[in-house]
Amino acid sequence: MRLTSRYRFSASHRLDTPALSPQENQKLYGKCNNPHGHGHDYVLEITVDGPVDADGQVVNREALDAVVRERVLARLDHKNLNADIPELAGSVTTTENLATLVRKSLLDGWTLPAGLSGVRISETARNTFELEVA
Amino acid sequence: MFLTRKAEFSASHVCANPAWSAERNQAVYGNNANPNGHGHNYVLEVTLTGDPDPVTGMVFDLRELKEILNREVVDPMDHRFLNKEVPPFDRVIPTTENLAVEIWKRIEPQITREGVSLHNVRLYETGDLYVDYGGKR
Numbered sequence: 001m002r003l004t005s006r007y008r009f010s011a012s013h014r015l016d017t018p019a020l021s022p023q024e025n026q027k028l029y030g031k032c033n034n035p036h037g038h039g040h041d042y043v044l045e046i047t048v049d050g051p052v053d054a055d056g057q058v059v060n061r062e063a064l065d066a067v068v069r070e071r072v073l074a075r076l077d078h079k080n081l082n083a084d085i086p087e088l089a090g091s092v093t094t095t096e097n098l099a100t101l102v103r104k105s106l107l108d109g110w111t112l113p114a115g116l117s118g119v120r121i122s123e124t125a126r127n128t129f130e131l132e133v134a
Numbered sequence: 135m136f137l138t139r140k141a142e143f144s145a146s147h148v149c150a151n152p153a154w155s156a157e158r159n160q161a162v163y164g165n166n167a168n169p170n171g172h173g174h175n176y177v178l179e180v181t182l183t184g185d186p187d188p189v190t191g192m193v194f195d196l197r198e199l200k201e202i203l204n205r206e207v208v209d210p211m212d213h214r215f216l217n218k219e220v221p222p223f224d225r226v227i228p229t230t231e232n233l234a235v236e237i238w239k240r241i242e243p244q245i246t247r248e249g250v251s252l253h254n255v256r257l258y259e260t261g262d263l264y265v266d267y268g269g270k271r
Contacts, residue, residue, distance in 0.1 A: 001231055006262035055162050056149070056229035058265065062164045 002117060003058040004047040007068055009077035012039035013093040037080065042095075043122040044072065044102065050114030059114040067112065071105045095123040099131045107133070136253060137193045138181045141203045143212035145220075146173040147228040163229075171215060177258040178207060178237065184250035194250055206240040230259040234267040242269065 014037040015029040025033050032038070046068055048059050079085060081093040087105075091097050103119045110116060120130040149166035150159040159167040166172070180203065184193045214220055216228040226232050234257045242252045258264040 001234070002266040003231070004264050004266070052229075052231045052235070055151070056227040056232045057162075058231055060162060061166075061263070 001052050001058050002047050002049045003064075003114070004045050004118075005061070005064060005068070007044045007046070007073060008041060009044065009073050010039060010041045011076055011079050011081050012037045013081040014038070015092055015094060017092050037082065040123050042076075042098075044068070045118070045120040045122075046106070046116070047118035047120070048112065048114040049117035053113070059112055063112060067106065067110075072102050075105070095121050095127065095129045099129045103131050103133060135186060135193055136181050136183050138179050139196065139199050139203065141178045141180075141200075141208055142175060143178070143208045144173060144175045145211050145214050145216050146171040147216040147223070148172075149227050149229055151227060166229075171217070174259050176211075176233075177264075178203070179254075179256040179258075180237075180241065180245075180252065181254040181256070182245060182250055183253040187249075194245070199245070202241055202244050206244070207237055230257055230263070230265050231267070233257055234265050238267055238269055 013032075014034065015032040016025050017028075020028065046064070048064065050058050052058055075085065076098075081088055081098065085093075085101075087101050088097065099119050099121045102121065103116070106116055106119070116133045118130065118132055120128060122128040147166075148169060148171045149163040150169065151162075154162075156167070156169075180199075182194050182199070186193055211220055216223040216233070218224070220228075222236065223232075226236070234255050237257065238252065238255045241255075245252045253268065255267045256264055257267075
């Protein structure tokens with residue numbers, strides 16, 4: 001049985017890589033390269049997988065919410081992803097890289113009985129990035 | 135090919151083990167343990183898998199699928215207090231997980247036929263929380 005819970009956080013970022021010239025960055029990332037940055041209301045979906053326990057649950061909701069809140073939302077919500085998140089320093093703050101960071105943040109020290117099986121982030125309603133957890 | 139049909143029902147429930155203290159129920163089920171119950175607008179998505187019939191072009195007759203969902207799920211559960219009115223939830227705690235398992239049990243025998251099987255039951259308790267159940271694996 002899989003259980004998916006949805007969360008939200010808002011953050012700003014700018015897509016830019018030092019590997020390319022300003023002109024190349026502008027061409028590659030378009031509006032996302034705006035030097036002053038811009039922001040999104042990200043939607044995060046976390047999926048856990050496991051057997052239904054004697055309580056009738058895959059996972060204790062409040063325990064899952066607490067893990068996501070502490071490890072992810074508290075660190076990302078209302079932050080500048082380029083400036084405020086040390087783990088993203090040196091990498092482009094694409095939603096792909098953000099999803100990879102969220103997966104790592106959750107897996108490091110994961111203690112819930114159900115396993116983490118998926119991380120999905122929507123940058124906007126039109127762009128969604130999904131990582132399965134092996 | 136996968137075919138998904140959606141249905142909605144609204145119901146109240148309590149998630150609490152009668153053998154436990156109020157404190158323990160609160161710790162396990164949070165505010166779902168409120169003894170007087172509370173409600174949700176459940177959204178059910180059932181996904182079938184099979185090949186389209188060469189004559190009809192359909193994996194499954196959608197009208198029949200709607201009738202199965204209405205008869206087995208919506209009619210007995212919509213606007214009901216699950217713990218009091220919908221067996222087995224007088225003795226099984228109606229978590230979303232257990233509700234998904236019960237829905238699977240009710241509809242799977244009526245859907246399974248030559249070339250068609252039930253693939254997944256997705257049940258949204260709220261827009262922000264859902265479970266997926268694919269039967270016993």
